[in-house]
Amino acid sequence: MEEYQFSQGKNLRCGYTTGSCATAAAKAAATMLLTGERVATVRIDTPKGVVLELEPLEVELAEQYVSCAIRKDSGDDPDDTNGVLVFAKVEKVAEPGVHIEGGVGVGRVTKPGLACAVGGPAINPTPRRMITAEVGSVMEQAGYSEGLLVTISIPEGVEIAKKTFNPRLGIIGGLSVLGTSGIVEPMSEKALIETMYVEMRAQKARGNKHLLVFFGNYGEDFTRDVMQLDLEGAVTCSNFVGELLDYAVFLGFETLLLIGHSGKLVKLAQGVMNTHSKYADCRTELFALEAMFHGASIEVGQEIYHCLTTDEVTKILKREQIFEPVMDKVTERIDFYMQHRVHGKIKTAAFMFSNVYGILGKTKAADELIQLHKQKGE
Numbered sequence: 001m002e003e004y005q006f007s008q009g010k011n012l013r014c015g016y017t018t019g020s021c022a023t024a025a026a027k028a029a030a031t032m033l034l035t036g037e038r039v040a041t042v043r044i045d046t047p048k049g050v051v052l053e054l055e056p057l058e059v060e061l062a063e064q065y066v067s068c069a070i071r072k073d074s075g076d077d078p079d080d081t082n083g084v085l086v087f088a089k090v091e092k093v094a095e096p097g098v099h100i101e102g103g104v105g106v107g108r109v110t111k112p113g114l115a116c117a118v119g120g121p122a123i124n125p126t127p128r129r130m131i132t133a134e135v136g137s138v139m140e141q142a143g144y145s146e147g148l149l150v151t152i153s154i155p156e157g158v159e160i161a162k163k164t165f166n167p168r169l170g171i172i173g174g175l176s177v178l179g180t181s182g183i184v185e186p187m188s189e190k191a192l193i194e195t196m197y198v199e200m201r202a203q204k205a206r207g208n209k210h211l212l213v214f215f216g217n218y219g220e221d222f223t224r225d226v227m228q229l230d231l232e233g234a235v236t237c238s239n240f241v242g243e244l245l246d247y248a249v250f251l252g253f254e255t256l257l258l259i260g261h262s263g264k265l266v267k268l269a270q271g272v273m274n275t276h277s278k279y280a281d282c283r284t285e286l287f288a289l290e291a292m293f294h295g296a297s298i299e300v301g302q303e304i305y306h307c308l309t310t311d312e313v314t315k316i317l318k319r320e321q322i323f324e325p326v327m328d329k330v331t332e333r334i335d336f337y338m339q340h341r342v343h344g345k346i347k348t349a350a351f352m353f354s355n356v357y358g359i360l361g362k363t364k365a366a367d368e369l370i371q372l373h374k375q376k377g378e
Contacts, residue, residue, distance in 0.1 A: 015075030016052055017179025018086055019127030020044065022152045025070045025088035027134040028056040030150075033066040033090050034142040044134050046182025047126060057085065065091035074184050080160050081175065087153040090135070095147045098132045098139075105157030106177060111170025113205025114198070122166070122176040123152060130182065152177055165195070165236065169202050192238050199235040200247055208233045209254040210372045213244060215264050215275070222353050223259050229373040239264075242273030245341045245348070257369040258338070259351045262310040262360055268350065269333035273341060286333070287313045290326045311356045327352075327361040335363035 028042040038061070043053045056068040067089040074082035093099065102108065102121025109116045115124050131150055139148065154160075157175035161167070166176060203211065212234040214220050220236070223229050237244040241258070248256050258265070263283055264275045272280045288305040292298065300320055307313045317323035331352065338348040349365040 013075040014050075015073045015079075015082070015184035016046070016054075017127075017182055017184055018072060018081060018154070018175065018177045019124065019130060019179030020046055020052060020182040021054075021070040021072050021086035022088060022123070022127055022177050023130040023134050023182075024052065024054045025056065025068055025086055026090060026131045026150045026152070027138060028070075029066040029068050029088045029090035030135045030138040030148055032056075032059070032061060032068070033092070033148075034138060034144050044130070044182075047130070048181035048183045050183055052182070058087070065089055079184065080163055081154075081157075084154060084156045084160070086177075087155070089151045089153070091149050091151075093147040093149045096145065097147050098135045099147060099149045100128055100131055101149065101151045102174070102177075103151045103153030105154035105161075105174040106152055107157075107161060107166055107171035107174040109170060110172055111202065111206060113202035114169065114171070116176075121152070122171045122174070124176060124178055124180075126180050126182075127177045165199065168231070168234070169199060189240075193240050193243050196235060196237055196240060196244065197247055200244075200251060200253075203233055203235060204251045204253070210369070211235060211248055211253050211256040212373050213237050213256060213258045215239070215260045218261050218355065219259050219353075222261075222355075226353070226358065227259070227351075227370070229370065233373065239274050239276040239279075241268060241275060242341060245273070245338065249342050249345050253346055255347045255349075255365075255369050255372065256342075257349050257351065257366065257373065259353070262314070262352050262354050265334060265350060265352045266310060266330060268337055269330045271337045271340075273337075283310050284313055286330060287317070287326065290329045291317060291320065291322060293329075294322045294325050296320055296322060311354055314354060314357050314360065331361040331363050335365075338363075 024042050024044050027044060028039055031039050041053050041055055045051055054070050058069045060067040069085040069087040072081050072084050072086060102123055107122040109118050109120055109122050112118055116122050154175055161175050214223055224231055266283055267275045269286050270282050284305050284307050288301045291304055292301040304313050304316055317326055334350045347365055349363045349369045351362045351366050352360045354360055
């Protein structure tokens with residue numbers, strides 16, 4: 001695919017979604033079933049307006065059905081599904097219309113709050129509409145008035161899904177067939193934020209009033225293994241703390257507990273609500289300032305300021321015997337800026353840890369909110 005997007009200082013190649021793959025495979029299989037002829041390529045329209053021309057692979061023709069696959073191309077976006085084969089099996093049925101089902105490697109929805117019905121396949125609304133439109137056009141051109149059953153499968157999805165958030169969302173056995181535009185935009189922050197929103201909406205739909213949040217894998221591992229909290233009500237915010245807090249207020253959650261590594265969480269103490277390093281580093285400045293406020297020399301302040309990691313900062317603070325008062329002030333500022341962002345509409349708390357030093361600090365409501373999640377796990 002030769003569609004490009006400028007992102008993070010680079011011209012990055014776009015790809016196409018699993019939804020587009022499923023649509024192209026379904027259209028190709030339907031065409032071959034109703035015409036009896038193989039097709040070398042298949043064209044589909046995407047919601048973004050980009051026309052894709054893709055090659056059907058592993059074609060299997062039979063009298064009552066045709067199966068084929070489209071290989072996923074994620075472009076320059078890092079994606080575990082890049083290169084997988086998305087299959088569509090199309091067979092004739094008596095009931096008129098286009099009927100869509102999920103096969104091997106397409107997850108089943110087991111919990112409410114998602115865009116797909118509980119008990120059904122995790123094939124999102126946009127891919128469903130795309131498949132229905134493209135297969136419907138083939139039926140119309142062929143003068144076929146009965147029905148077609150389209151079964152989407154992603155055999156490799158069984159294993160890949162274990163690396164995703166699907167099990168936490170209540171999607172078991174495989175991947176979701178996704179895509180709102182049909183096109184994968186590389187390194188898309190919008191996609192990451194929308195993934196977080198999906199997790200939050202799912203928690204809300206299940207009646208959860210108390211959010212447990214971490215930035216990524218470090219926080220998840222620490223929360224599970226060290227704090228031994230229940231992760232059933234957890235979501236991942238990546239770097240997007242501001243959007244997390246805004247949406248938590250919008251959805252009406254009562255509490256939000258954020259557990260994070262010191263290298264991320266300290267940025268909140270300075271009002272930075274997107275913790276990616278391209279927006280702000282500021283991991284050591286506040287520590288250096290507070291250290292000097294608590295009696296450290298200018299030389300020690302400079303030493304802290306020039307540290308490469310927050311673990312190095314912690315080592316110096318402990319050496320100077322000012323770790324606790326400095327951390328108290330840092331967590332106090334984190335509390336202030338989190339409450340400032342939510343305008344006091346929900347109770348928030350934060351818990352800071354290090355992979356080297358363990359628990360470093362917590363805001364004033366942290367213990368109370370930790371108990372809420374311990375109770376849920378008991």
